[in-house]
Amino acid sequence: MTVSQWRLRAAFARRLSRMYGREVPAYTTLVEVSEQVNRDVLARWGEAAERLGSLARVTAERHGAIRVGTPAELNQVARVFGALGMRPVGFYDLREAAASAVPVVSTAFRPVDADELARNPFRVFTSLLTPDDPRFFDPDLRAELTAFLARRQLFSPELLALADRAEAERELPEQAAERFLELAVAAFELSTEPVDHAWYRRLEAVSAVAADIGGVTSTHVNHLTPRVLDIDELYRRMRGRGIEMIDAIQGPPRWRGPDVLLRQTSFRALAEPRPLRQPDGTVVPGSLRVRFGEVEARGIALTRAGRARYDALLTEVDRRLAADPDQVRAEVARQVWEQGLPDTERGLLGADLAFFTYDPAPDPPRGTPPTTPAALVDGGWATATPIVYEDFLPRSAAGIFQSNLSGEGTRHHTSAAADHDVDWLAGAVGRDIHDPFDLYAREQADSLDRLAARLGTPIT
Numbered sequence: 001m002t003v004s005q006w007r008l009r010a011a012f013a014r015r016l017s018r019m020y021g022r023e024v025p026a027y028t029t030l031v032e033v034s035e036q037v038n039r040d041v042l043a044r045w046g047e048a049a050e051r052l053g054s055l056a057r058v059t060a061e062r063h064g065a066i067r068v069g070t071p072a073e074l075n076q077v078a079r080v081f082g083a084l085g086m087r088p089v090g091f092y093d094l095r096e097a098a099a100s101a102v103p104v105v106s107t108a109f110r111p112v113d114a115d116e117l118a119r120n121p122f123r124v125f126t127s128l129l130t131p132d133d134p135r136f137f138d139p140d141l142r143a144e145l146t147a148f149l150a151r152r153q154l155f156s157p158e159l160l161a162l163a164d165r166a167e168a169e170r171e172l173p174e175q176a177a178e179r180f181l182e183l184a185v186a187a188f189e190l191s192t193e194p195v196d197h198a199w200y201r202r203l204e205a206v207s208a209v210a211a212d213i214g215g216v217t218s219t220h221v222n223h224l225t226p227r228v229l230d231i232d233e234l235y236r237r238m239r240g241r242g243i244e245m246i247d248a249i250q251g252p253p254r255w256r257g258p259d260v261l262l263r264q265t266s267f268r269a270l271a272e273p274r275p276l277r278q279p280d281g282t283v284v285p286g287s288l289r290v291r292f293g294e295v296e297a298r299g300i301a302l303t304r305a306g307r308a309r310y311d312a313l314l315t316e317v318d319r320r321l322a323a324d325p326d327q328v329r330a331e332v333a334r335q336v337w338e339q340g341l342p343d344t345e346r347g348l349l350g351a352d353l354a355f356f357t358y359d360p361a362p363d364p365p366r367g368t369p370p371t372t373p374a375a376l377v378d379g380g381w382a383t384a385t386p387i388v389y390e391d392f393l394p395r396s397a398a399g400i401f402q403s404n405l406s407g408e409g410t411r412h413h414t415s416a417a418a419d420h421d422v423d424w425l426a427g428a429v430g431r432d433i434h435d436p437f438d439l440y441a442r443e444q445a446d447s448l449d450r451l452a453a454r455l456g457t458p459i460t
């Protein structure tokens with residue numbers, strides 16, 4: 001018996017979820033409330049509730065987040081996730097976010113093929129610390145931090161060997177699979193090793209994220225996120241249970257049109273007991289806030305033009321709020337959206353703002369079919385199904401990072417930011433980083449090719 005890559009991925013996501021639920025009970029509450037909301041939405045909306053993913057997929061769907069310290073560590077992470085059929089997709093520079101800059105650049109590991117996503121879409125937002133960014137670290141701290149990181153080992157040689165085998169063979173024999181899963185989940189558990197408190201505090205003064213990454217000798221999942229079909233309802237119910245959520249839902253507003261991209265919200269990291277080593281060598285019980293809870297609703301993937309529109313709408317919301325700070329953001333955002341974006345799937349399709357897959361209609365008319373996707377849909381030749389957004393949003397991510405930032409940290413005023421772009425990060429990962437737009441565009445184009453072959457006409 002062998003275990004295929006997607007079964008490894010699904011099993012890993014399940015076990016990670018079980019481990020996280022044991023360690024962070026509030027996560028279990030979040031999952032329970034999400035499942036209730038999903039059932040209620042399905043009961044209310046019927047089939048329409050599953051337009052962006054079956055209830056089975058949505059119920060199993062999770063993303064996690066981890067943070068590592070060096071390119072070598074990131075390279076090893078890529079091997080562990082490569083075993084699970086997850087590839088690096090997208091580039092997020094969180095050092096730029098105005099009010100909430102953190103010293104990391106990030107990518108997300110996820111399946112890239114439609115059938116793999118349908119089987120299990122597990123993804124992990126993965127951030128790499130940038131000790132060479134002079135806005136955060138002075139030369140002495142940078143040198144100490146780099147030396148500290150160089151001494152630690154996050155993943156054992158046994159885990160990495162099993163990962164390489166799973167990636168090469170795209171499966172593992174049952175016993176090896178069991179061992180791989182055990183080691184992989186353990187690598188992301190919170191360590192019970194004492195934390196060097198003085199060192200942690202020095203990094204924390206710069207950034208809580210820097211301390212979380214470079215203040216300890218291991219890594220850990222810092223949140224695991226279920227998907228929910230009605231995030232506003234979830235937010236209300238969590239508050240009703242007395243769980244303090246961040247003040248807003250990140251991303252697009254609630255509006256009369258379809259869900260697009262990604263909406264997320266979170267609760268603040270809880271204080272968890274951790275042994276702290278003092279300068280005199282004694283270990284005392286203490287607590288740190290590093291792990292939190294997040295939930296998300298996913299919508300339609302936008303094209304480059306759609307994304308440019310989204311960014312412009314965000315800027316417009318900011319502008320109106322700056323002009324009149326007494327307004328409520330969600331209300332301003334809803335108005336800006338309703339003025340600035342088509343409010344139906346058909347409208348988004350016609351303006352080429354969102355991605356769809358096209359299938360032959362079950363009962364097409366006779367005669368010669370038209371040649372554009374929109375005309376094929378309008379004429380009853382084809383159906384269009386929205387492609388769900390599988391990625392993240394930089395500004396929302398910056399907001400989510402705040403969930404475990406205790407203070408502002410410190411920033412040096414220098415303009416010489418270390419120059420880390422997507423190519424630099426690809427070099428650190430040791431693999432190409434996929435462009436998310438290219439992945440969605442390919443899925444859409446493949447479906448149009450199949451449709452054209454079926455109808456016997458070119459589609460432009």
Ligand code: OOG
Pocket residue numbers: 064065066067125127222264294392393396397398400401
């Ligand atoms: C990652 C924050 C980003 C999301 O869902 O946008 C993220 C982190 O806190 O490490 O997970």
Ligand code: NI
Pocket residue numbers: 063064065125223225294400
């Ligand atoms: Ni997240």
